[in-house]
Amino acid sequence: MARYDHLTVFKNTYELSLYFYKLAKGFPKDFKYGLAEEIKSLLTELMDQIVIANNSIDKTSTLNKAVIIIERVKIKARLLHDLKIISIKSYEYFFCQLVEISKQIERWSNWAQQKPLESIAISPV
Numbered sequence: 001m002a003r004y005d006h007l008t009v010f011k012n013t014y015e016l017s018l019y020f021y022k023l024a025k026g027f028p029k030d031f032k033y034g035l036a037e038e039i040k041s042l043l044t045e046l047m048d049q050i051v052i053a054n055n056s057i058d059k060t061s062t063l064n065k066a067v068i069i070i071e072r073v074k075i076k077a078r079l080l081h082d083l084k085i086i087s088i089k090s091y092e093y094f095f096c097q098l099v100e101i102s103k104q105i106e107r108w109s110n111w112a113q114q115k116p117l118e119s120i121a122i123s124p125v
Contacts, residue, residue, distance in 0.1 A: 003054075004050060004051045004054045004055075007050065007054060008104060009050055009101060009104040009105060009108065010047065010050045010051070010054075012097065012100060012101050012104065013043065013046050013047050013050060013101055014047060015097075016043065016094070016097045016098070016101065017040070017043040017044065017047065019093075019094070019097075020036075020039060020040065020043060020094065021040065023086065023090060023094075024036035024039075024040070027085055028085070031080070031083070031085050035076055035079060035080060035085075036080075038076055039073055039076050039077065039080075042069050042072055042073045042076070043073065045069055046066055046069045046070065046073070046101075049062050049063070049065050049066040049069065050066065050105075053066065053108070053112075058112075059108070059109070059112040060109055060112050060113055063105050063108060063109040063112065064109070066105050067102060067105055067106070067109075070098055070101060070102045070105070073098060074095065074098055077091060077094050077095060077098070078091075078095075
């Protein structure tokens with residue numbers, strides 16, 4: 001099994017998840033158990049997609065799913081800001097981290113598309 005904990009994109013996503021978990025503790029109940037839970041779930045799914053991509057030969061489709069997850073998180077984070085649940089400073093930090101993670105995934109995807117798929121030798125059992 002391939003390692004994933006050394007990947008900068010995984011580390012950044014994990015740190016962002018920790019940041020959001022701490023931030024969400026102070027939310028009003030209706031947002032803490034609604035929108036915040038959705039964001040937590042999406043961030044967890046994003047980490048899962050990074051692990052899956054790292055263990056896949058064809059990384060492109062998994063990384064494309066990760067990009068969509070990031071866009072969904074951005075929309076929900078903007079809702080939190082527009083509803084005055086998080087400050088502009090928290091929103092700015094959160095959004096900038098998402099943009100950086102998105103760039104890292106894009107670079108990884110570009111690398112994966114340029115790299116020819118290695119043939120897998122299947123040995124008889």
